[in-house]
Amino acid sequence: xxxxxxxxxxxxxxxxxxxxxxxxxxxxxxxxxxxxxxxxxxxxxxxxxxxxxxxxxxxxxxxxxxxxxxxxxxxxxxxxxxxxxxxxxxxxxxxxxxxxxxxxxxxxxxxxxxxxxxxxxxxxxxxxxxxxxxxxxxxxxxxxxxxxxxxxxxxxxxxxxxxxxxxxxxxxxxxxxxxxxxxxxxxxxxxxxxxxxxxxxxxxxxxxxxxxxxxxxxxxxxxxxxxxxxxxxxxxxxxxxxxxxxxxxxxxxxxxxxxxxxxxxxxxxxxxxxxxxxxxxxxxxxxxxxxxxxxxxxxxxxxxxxxxxxxxxxxxxxxxxxxxxxxxxxxxxxxxxxxxxxxxxxxxxxxxxxxxxxx
Amino acid sequence: xxxxxxxxxxxxxxxxxxxxxxxxxxxxxxxxxxxxxxxxxxxxxxxxxxxxxxxxxxxxxxxxxxxxxxxxxxxxxxxxxxxxxxxxxxxxxxxxxxxxxxxxxxxxxxxxxxxxxxxxxxxxxxxxxxxxxxxxxxxxxxxxxxxxxxxxxxxxxxxxxxxxxxxxxxxxxxxxxxxxxxxxxxxxxxxxxxxxxxxxxxxxxxxxxxxxxxxxxxxxxxxxxxxxxxxxxxxxxxxxxxxxxxxxxxxxxxxxxxxxxxxxxxxxxxxxxxxxxxxxxxxxxxxxxxxxxxxxxxxxxxxxxxxxxxxxxxxxxxxxxxxxxxxxxxxxxxxxxxxxxxxxxxxxxxxxxxxxxxxxxxxxxxxxxxxxxxxxxxxxxxxxxxxxxxxxxxxxxxxx
Numbered sequence: 001x002x003x004x005x006x007x008x009x010x011x012x013x014x015x016x017x018x019x020x021x022x023x024x025x026x027x028x029x030x031x032x033x034x035x036x037x038x039x040x041x042x043x044x045x046x047x048x049x050x051x052x053x054x055x056x057x058x059x060x061x062x063x064x065x066x067x068x069x070x071x072x073x074x075x076x077x078x079x080x081x082x083x084x085x086x087x088x089x090x091x092x093x094x095x096x097x098x099x100x101x102x103x104x105x106x107x108x109x110x111x112x113x114x115x116x117x118x119x120x121x122x123x124x125x126x127x128x129x130x131x132x133x134x135x136x137x138x139x140x141x142x143x144x145x146x147x148x149x150x151x152x153x154x155x156x157x158x159x160x161x162x163x164x165x166x167x168x169x170x171x172x173x174x175x176x177x178x179x180x181x182x183x184x185x186x187x188x189x190x191x192x193x194x195x196x197x198x199x200x201x202x203x204x205x206x207x208x209x210x211x212x213x214x215x216x217x218x219x220x221x222x223x224x225x226x227x228x229x230x231x232x233x234x235x236x237x238x239x240x241x242x243x244x245x246x247x248x249x250x251x252x253x254x255x256x257x258x259x260x261x262x263x264x265x266x267x268x269x270x271x272x273x274x275x276x277x278x279x280x281x282x283x284x285x286x287x288x289x290x291x292x293x294x295x296x297x298x299x300x301x302x303x304x305x306x307x308x309x310x311x312x313x314x315x316x317x318x319x320x321x322x323x324x325x326x327x328x329x330x331x332x333x334x335x336x337x338x339x340x341x342x343x344x345x346x347x348x349x350x351x352x353x354x355x356x357x358x359x
Numbered sequence: 360x361x362x363x364x365x366x367x368x369x370x371x372x373x374x375x376x377x378x379x380x381x382x383x384x385x386x387x388x389x390x391x392x393x394x395x396x397x398x399x400x401x402x403x404x405x406x407x408x409x410x411x412x413x414x415x416x417x418x419x420x421x422x423x424x425x426x427x428x429x430x431x432x433x434x435x436x437x438x439x440x441x442x443x444x445x446x447x448x449x450x451x452x453x454x455x456x457x458x459x460x461x462x463x464x465x466x467x468x469x470x471x472x473x474x475x476x477x478x479x480x481x482x483x484x485x486x487x488x489x490x491x492x493x494x495x496x497x498x499x500x501x502x503x504x505x506x507x508x509x510x511x512x513x514x515x516x517x518x519x520x521x522x523x524x525x526x527x528x529x530x531x532x533x534x535x536x537x538x539x540x541x542x543x544x545x546x547x548x549x550x551x552x553x554x555x556x557x558x559x560x561x562x563x564x565x566x567x568x569x570x571x572x573x574x575x576x577x578x579x580x581x582x583x584x585x586x587x588x589x590x591x592x593x594x595x596x597x598x599x600x601x602x603x604x605x606x607x608x609x610x611x612x613x614x615x616x617x618x619x620x621x622x623x624x625x626x627x628x629x630x631x632x633x634x635x636x637x638x639x640x641x642x643x644x645x646x647x648x649x650x651x652x653x654x655x656x657x658x659x660x661x662x663x664x665x666x667x668x669x670x671x672x673x674x675x676x677x678x679x680x681x682x683x684x685x686x687x688x689x690x691x692x693x694x695x696x697x698x699x700x701x702x703x704x705x706x707x708x709x710x711x712x713x714x715x716x717x718x719x720x721x722x723x724x725x726x727x728x729x730x731x732x733x734x735x736x737x738x739x740x741x742x743x744x745x746x747x748x749x750x751x752x753x754x755x756x757x758x759x
Contacts, residue, residue, distance in 0.1 A: 097720070098716050098717070098719075098720050101720065101723070102719075102725055105725075121721065121722065121723075125420070125722055125723045125724075126722075126723040127723065147614065148613070148614045149613065149614075154613040154614075155613070155615065156611060156613055156615060157611055157613075157615045157617045158615050159430075159531065164707075164713065164716065164717055164720070165716060165717050165719075165720030165721070166720075169427050169717070170426045170427055170721065172428075173426055173427050173428050173439040174426070176428075177428065177438065177439050177440070183428070184428070184430050185427070185428040185429070185430055186430050186627075186707050187427075187429075187430065187707050187709065187713070187717070188706075188707045189704055189705060189707075189713075189716075190705075193504065193507065193705065193706055193707070194707075196507075196508060196511060197511060197707070200511035200512070200515070200530050201515045201516075201530070202511060202530050202531060202626065204615065
């Protein structure tokens with residue numbers, strides 16, 4: 001009996017090995033397939049995996065009841081609404097700044113919307129494709145109001161808290177070392193220990209995108225002085241265009257993400273909101289609006305742009321999430337980030353929010 | 360017998376019986392199993408080689424400008440204009456620094472606590488037991504963050520504790536006074552270190568000579584005299600000037616507090632160090648206690664019968680014998696400490712793992728970077744193992 005059991009075990013081992021090799025083969029080919037057409041994978045799966053921030057008020061934060069909300073979160077919802085017709089079909093993956101690109105590259109998330117700055121090396125070296133920026137930001141420096149700092153130059157010898165693996169870390173060094181100002185960077189992987197160090201005044205300055213600083217300032221605990229104890233210096237250290245990104249060579253999903261963002265911008269320009277989108281779709285006022293909403297104009301044919309999703313995807317997006325201005329007003333205006341006069345105003349108002357034509 | 364097996368195999372007509380015959384033959388069965396296993400090993404090998412050939416294992420990106428600053432640099436002078444290789448190297452040095460200091464302190468702590476665990480003094484015994492049980496049973500990462508938060512509770516630098524101007528304690532760091540010297544300082548330290556080794560070797564040689572030949576001199580005195588002579592001669596030969604370097608805090612023209620002078624123990628380094636030392640110390644404590652307890656009780660009793668006091672009992676009888684069973688598990692703890700230092704990524708201490716993560720974020724190439732990290736840790740661990748094996752060989756040889 002024993003020898004047959006032994007042979008049995010060996011053959012079981014062999015079969016398992018072959019299976020393992022096969023499944024390995026299939027997953028690796030699966031992932032290469034996924035990288036070429038994530039859109040189909042999302043449709044089959046029925047949910048969108050979205051890499052987000054869970055610790056930045058206004059952009060991406062977990063509410064007390066466990067839901068995600070914020071400016072970036074709404075774009076995840078919009079993409080899910082466009083592809084799957086349901087804004088709630090999103091699986092959120094909270095990511096740290098330093099882990100986000102690995103998560104996207106490995107296929108853990110389909111799209112990364114985590115206040116990520118578009119740079120050349122990230123676009124090329126890290127194998128990402130950046131879509132249209134959803135928010136034009138700039139790096140700022142936050143200090144204690146009673147510290148007396150009024151410029152970067154006055155911060156000579158100071159310690160600055162910064163998040164690891166961010167463009168801000170590099171910009172910080174460019175600004176200080178470039179001007180010959182001595183400083184010490186204190187580099188944290190996550191925001192919580194960073195904030196603890198800043199509250200203990202271990203570092204004099206806290207640098208990140210100005211939107212992030214506004215968010216952190218708004219939520220600064222009263223025990224440490226509240227928002228009024230802090231000021232954000234006027235100087236902008238860098239350009240920080242933030243937007244969604246997908247993997248390289250993932251054109252189908254990339255185009256959808258890109259044009260959902262543009263669609264939300266165009267809708268604001270055309271005056272379509274979540275409240276009136278149904279009326280507009282039933283009765284488009286001009287052919288351009290009909291094309292955006294995927295309906296025929298005065299009984300004409302529907303123009304399908306061939307995104308591989310339903311032609312009226314913008315109706316779902318606008319009805320369930322809203323246009324760009326609505327999303328902005330909902331999340332960023334409460335932080336004190338006004339649109340008037342900023343880069344994030346519509347191009348008709350002198351800003352950079354500009355959608356190419358839906359044609 | 361293969362030949363008879365072959366004829367038997369031919370004579371059988373049904374395939375089932377033929378197979379049955381084959382698998383009942385021990386020689387064939389052994390051969391078959393090993394053959395199948397060998398095939399699969401070969402397949403696995405080719406699979407891995409094939410995958411490895413497809414990977415992009417370039418380190419070219421490490422030659423680019425780093426562009427980020429590091430809060431801790433030691434020995435080497437790094438700035439953001441240096442290459443990424445240099446920043447990685449600075450990270451490696453930070454890892455070695457915290458590991459080396461950690462190993463020394465954890466060993467001292469472990470030996471004392473191990474002896475305390477065996478003490479008959481109620482208070483000492485219970486303190487040691489409490490220390491082990493409390494620290495050993497909590498996660499190291501939590502402890503590191505705990506120490507970091509605790510050190511943040513030190514006063515702000517504007518209200519730093521100065522201890523009469525000798526030292527500066529604030530949440531930006533603990534500055535201790537040190538003796539500093541002119542530019543030949545490191546050379547002199549090296550000579551002192553060599554002198555110490557020379558006089559120790561001399562001492563053991565003299566003891567051996569004394570045992571075999573004459574009993575006219577004291578090896579202790581002679582070796583001490585040698586060391587003092589080396590110290591004084593090199594001091595004057597290098598025209599050394601020693602001064603007392605007392606740390607101080609100044610305010611620059613913009614109102615920023617600048618601390619300078621002395622030896623700085625930053626909160627990040629201190630937090631990682633404390634956590635690693637305390638955590639690893641508990642395991643070393645248990646190793647020391649276990650090794651001592653594994654010695655026959657007769658050893659202690661014999662030492663007492665010879666009239667040795669408790670200090671002599673420990674240093675002359677117990678520890679030398681216990682060391683034989685202490686060293687191998689101690690090596691494991693040293694390796695653990697070194698590897699655990701990568702947890703410092705949580706609290707802004709730029710060890711090699713943290714620097715690599717930053718490089719990966721800036722330049723990608725995650726896989727080659729991880730290969731590099733693994734090789735670095737492997738090298739560190741193998742060096743520690745090598746040194747410990749040499750020590751182990753020496754220890755086991757004594758009295759054998």
